[in-house]
Amino acid sequence: MSKVIKNGTIVTADLTYKADILIEGGKIAEIGPGLSGDEELDATGCFVMPGGIDPHTHLEMPFMGTFSTDDFNTGTRAALAGGTTMVVDFALPDPGQSLTDALKRWHNKSGQAHCDYSFHMAVTWWGEQVFDEMKTVIEDHGINTFKHFMAYKGALMVNDDEMYASFQRLAELGGIAMVHAENGDVVAELSARLLREGNTGPEAHAYSRPSQVEGEATNRAIMIADMAGVPLYVVHTSCEESHEAIRRARMAGKRVWGEPLIQHLTLDESEYFNTDWDHAARRVMSPPFRNKKHQDSLWAGLQSGSLSVVATDHCAFTTEQKRFGVGDFTKIPNGTGGLEDRIPMLWTHGVETGRLTPEEFVAVTSTNIAKILNCYPKKGAILVGSDADILVLDPAKEKTITASTQASAIDYNVFEGQKVKGLPRFVLTRGHVAVTDGDLTTREGHGEFVKRPGNGSVNRALSSWKALTNPRPVERSGIPASGV
Numbered sequence: 371m372s373k374v375i376k377n378g379t380i381v382t383a384d385l386t387y388k389a390d391i392l393i394e395g396g397k398i399a400e401i402g403p404g405l406s407g408d409e410e411l412d413a414t415g416c417f418v419m420p421g422g423i424d425p426h427t428h429l430e431m432p433f434m435g436t437f438s439t440d441d442f443n444t445g446t447r448a449a450l451a452g453g454t455t456m457v458v459d460f461a462l463p464d465p466g467q468s469l470t471d472a473l474k475r476w477h478n479k480s481g482q483a484h485c486d487y488s489f490h491m492a493v494t495w496w497g498e499q500v501f502d503e504m505k506t507v508i509e510d511h512g513i514n515t516f517k518h519f520m521a522y523k524g525a526l527m528v529n530d531d532e533m534y535a536s537f538q539r540l541a542e543l544g545g546i547a548m549v550h551a552e553n554g555d556v557v558a559e560l561s562a563r564l565l566r567e568g569n570t571g572p573e574a575h576a577y578s579r580p581s582q583v584e585g586e587a588t589n590r591a592i593m594i595a596d597m598a599g600v601p602l603y604v605v606h607t608s609c610e611e612s613h614e615a616i617r618r619a620r621m622a623g624k625r626v627w628g629e630p631l632i633q634h635l636t637l638d639e640s641e642y643f644n645t646d647w648d649h650a651a652r653r654v655m656s657p658p659f660r661n662k663k664h665q666d667s668l669w670a671g672l673q674s675g676s677l678s679v680v681a682t683d684h685c686a687f688t689t690e691q692k693r694f695g696v697g698d699f700t701k702i703p704n705g706t707g708g709l710e711d712r713i714p715m716l717w718t719h720g721v722e723t724g725r726l727t728p729e730e731f732v733a734v735t736s737t738n739i740a741k742i743l744n745c746y747p748k749k750g751a752i753l754v755g756s757d758a759d760i761l762v763l764d765p766a767k768e769k770t771i772t773a774s775t776q777a778s779a780i781d782y783n784v785f786e787g788q789k790v791k792g793l794p795r796f797v798l799t800r801g802h803v804a805v806t807d808g809d810l811t812t813r814e815g816h817g818e819f820v821k822r823p824g825n826g827s828v829n830r831a832l833s834s835w836k837a838l839t840n841p842r843p844v845e846r847s848g849i850p851a852s853g854v
């Protein structure tokens with residue numbers, strides 16, 4: 371049965387125009403005026419755009435002695451409720467574990483997904499097995515992005531030698547390196563000192579991760595990536611120091627992207643000084659929320675193009691889980707939610723304020739990341755042949771965010787009480803209408819895995835460019851006799 375989205379204004383990353391969209395077999399079949407289909411979805415007064423892609427989620431993630439509460443069932447329902455039609459989660463091998471075993475675990479969990487999804491692979495240890503399996507992961511499993519945690523010492527963190535080896539391997543294989551950029555050694559030292567001095571509450575989490583630890587690690591990762599000749603994606607860029615390093619690298623022609631989160635763009639460090647322990651602990655994440663100066667920097671980055679993607683790092687823990695850290699802030703599970711709120715929050719604080727154009731909004735919520743991850747124009751596009759992952763956004767529709775009506779399974783929302791304007795009228799996932807004016811008609815198991823091949827155009831360009839400066843012997847007219 372065909373569907374047609376009628377009377378809307380299509381917004382893409384580079385063009386806004388009035389046209390209808392005909393959908394057949396889960397794909398966009400035709401775009402133009404006066405189309406008809408078996409079922410009509412009226413988009414009068416609405417913007418019709420590619421569904422959001424959130425490239426940074428942790429669903430049912432084993433972390434800090436527990437599992438994040440939103441899984442592929444509740445998490446992808448929350449995504450669709452908020453206009454996001456694809457999530458990219460991180461497959462995490464335990465240190466010493468095979469990468470393909472980790473992938474199996476993630477594929478087992480993701481069978482419940484209500485929307486399409488893909489995985490990044492995390493490199494949590496280094497050895498010959500990892501070196502070998504990286505090729506299989508890219509070439510057989512269609513995963514071209516590999517994340518390295520520079521923080522979480524003693525758990526997920528990798529050292530510089532491991533990171534450099536992994537980056538070099540990725541350069542060879544046509545993959546993309548990702549980093550969680552915080553100096554884990556410094557964080558561990560600062561945390562121990564804070565605890566010794568009696569700073570045990572959630573505010574100490576922010577004290578233990580000043581912006582310098584992020585700036586230093588971002589600079590280091592950029593330089594290591596440059597030496598290895600690999601493109602680099604810096605997740606959850608939260609501060610000016612990190613943004614500055616990314617901006618400078620991009621100005622110098624390096625292939626580096628930065629990803630601010632909607633939380634860092636709209637919430638600030640004052641949250642940690644709330645006298646209610648639960649309120650503060652619920653907002654504990656790494657990197658922590660920053661002050662207004664850093665927020666202004668992130669917004670400017672989106673406006674100028676030095677930052678490319680807005681994500682959530684959705685890693686949602688209940689209040690009960692957060693309370694593991696009463697008396698010791700280092701035991702508060704790190705992570706916050708945001709999947710359901712990213713699109714309305716960014717529209718409200720970005721487009722409604724005039725910071726972003728609607729086209730820039732589409733670029734940073736969908737199109738840019740589809741291109742970076744090498745799944746464009748299957749995803750991130752309104753083009754004939756693209757998957758019909760479509761958000762019909764009603765700019766006049768408003769609500770106040772509250773946990774009591776959210777799809778996410780946790781018992782609070784870090785954006786509680788925020789008034790947002792710009793909500794989905796319809797959300798379509800490969801042609802299936804999953805949301806109609808707030809009513810969810812999602813289907814468990816509808817989501818499909820999206821393969822993303824390696825060696826995208828940025829990899830090919832970078833390897834040609836780097837080949838020009840590869841070390842080579844100098845040709846000499848003669849070699850002097852040995853001086854002995």
Ligand SMILES: NC(=O)NCCC(=O)O
Pocket residue numbers: 428550654655656657683685704705706
């Ligand atoms: N960000 C965070 O605090 N938790 C999720 C894991 C990570 O991305 O660091």
Ligand SMILES: [Zn+2]
Pocket residue numbers: 550605606656
């Ligand atoms: Zn992280």
